[in-house]
Amino acid sequence: MAAPVSRFIPDRVVTAVDGDPVDLWVYAVLPKEGWVPRSPGDFVRAEHPGSAIRYRDQIYEVMRVEETAEGAYAFRYRLRPWDAQYTIRHLVEYTLKTQMEAAVAHQEMARAERLRSLILWLFPIAGFAPDPLQREWEKKTGLSMSWVSLGSALCGLALAFSLRNGPEDLRYLSIVYYLGLESFARLLWIAVSHRPHGSPLLTLPFLLWEEVRRRRHPESAKDAGAALRMREDEVRLGGSGNSLRVRSWYFDSTLAGSTPVMYEGGC
Numbered sequence: 268m269a270a271p272v273s274r275f276i277p278d279r280v281v282t283a284v285d286g287d288p289v290d291l292w293v294y295a296v297l298p299k300e301g302w303v304p305r306s307p308g309d310f311v312r313a314e315h316p317g318s319a320i321r322y323r324d325q326i327y328e329v330m331r332v333e334e335t336a337e338g339a340y341a342f343r344y345r346l347r348p349w350d351a352q353y354t355i356r357h358l359v360e361y362t363l364k365t366q367m368e369a370a371v372a373h374q375e376m377a378r379a380e381r382l383r384s385l386i387l388w389l390f391p392i393a394g395f396a397p398d399p400l401q402r403e404w405e406k407k408t409g410l411s412m413s414w415v416s417l418g419s420a421l422c423g424l425a426l427a428f429s430l431r432n433g434p435e436d437l438r439y440l441s442i443v444y445y446l447g448l449e450s451f452a453r454l455l456w457i458a459v460s461h462r463p464h465g466s467p468l469l470t471l472p473f474l475l476w477e478e479v480r481r482r483r484h485p486e487s488a489k490d491a492g493a494a495l496r497m498r499e500d501e502v503r504l505g506g507s508g509n510s511l512r513v514r515s516w517y518f519d520s521t522l523a524g525s526t527p528v529m530y531e532g533g534c
Contacts, residue, residue: 276296276339277363277366278293278294278295278296278340278366279293279294279340280292280293280294280322281293281294290327290346290347290348291322291327291345291346291347292343292344292345292346293343293344293346293361294335294337294340294342294343295340295341295342295343295344296339296340296341296342296370297341297342297369297370297373298332298341298342298373299342299344299369300369300372300373301318301357301359302317302318302320302329302332302344302359303317303318303329304317304318304329304330304331304332304344304345305317305328305329305330305331316328316349316350316353317329317330318357318359319349319355319356319357319358319359320346320358320359320361321358321359321360321361322346322361325348326348326349326355326358327346327347327348327349328346328347328348328349328350328353329344329345329346330345330346330347331344331345332344332345333345378407379407379408379409382404382407382408383408383409383410386404386408386410386412386415387410390415390418390419391418391419391422391423392419393415393419394412394415394416394417394418394419394420394422394463394465395419395423395465395466395469396465396469397465397469397470397473397474398462398463398464398465398470399470399473399474399477400465400473401415401416401463401464401465402462402463405463412463413457413461413462413463415463416453416457416463416464416465417454417457417458419453419465420450420451420453420454420457421450421454422450423446423447423449423450423453424447424450424451424454426446427443427444427446427447427450428447430443431443431447449466449467449468453465453466502514
């Protein structure tokens, strides 16, 4: 599934002014996984440096993480040049591409958490979903959809038993009997296969629709699970011949800064 690139807001990297305790300020919309601040030492624990971050051919250390209310940025990271006395155990590459990948991963994790909560709250209904859909939910959320389907089938069986003494309407009783038989069949099927199984009334049409869609759009079905593709910048020579014009889909704080930018070996 393609990432929602239009919602991506790049970080804002600001060079610290004289008197600041760090060299760089990194303003971010989302918290950064793997960016651990420096841990000061005491009488019990030794001092540990923060995460090592490579930015524009220089390595920095994360000194502190704090919340901020500046614009759309909720977090601010303090960075300073890496102290050579410490050994770098893990180096984090900090580029526009890694920013986008982290944003996509965070959004996918948030969607998975929302889906997980929705399934748990509505498990009697979620267990009726088509089999392929339940298996996909299991991969995304980590839930055991077999237990969700089992609970759904038990709820359907209990509902059928509770409604069997309702109004003596033939159409009404037919629905009750079908619900009871289907729930009992699903219970046996789940117990034997140890896999999630939904209602056949929903699974069969879903499988037919997926087959028709796959035959009509083979390329889109093949690319459905493709990862995010970066859109490359367009670089052109300026009017004077000594300058470059860069057209980019995203705001790049590196290009917007005052420091010279290296391009194919030259400035």
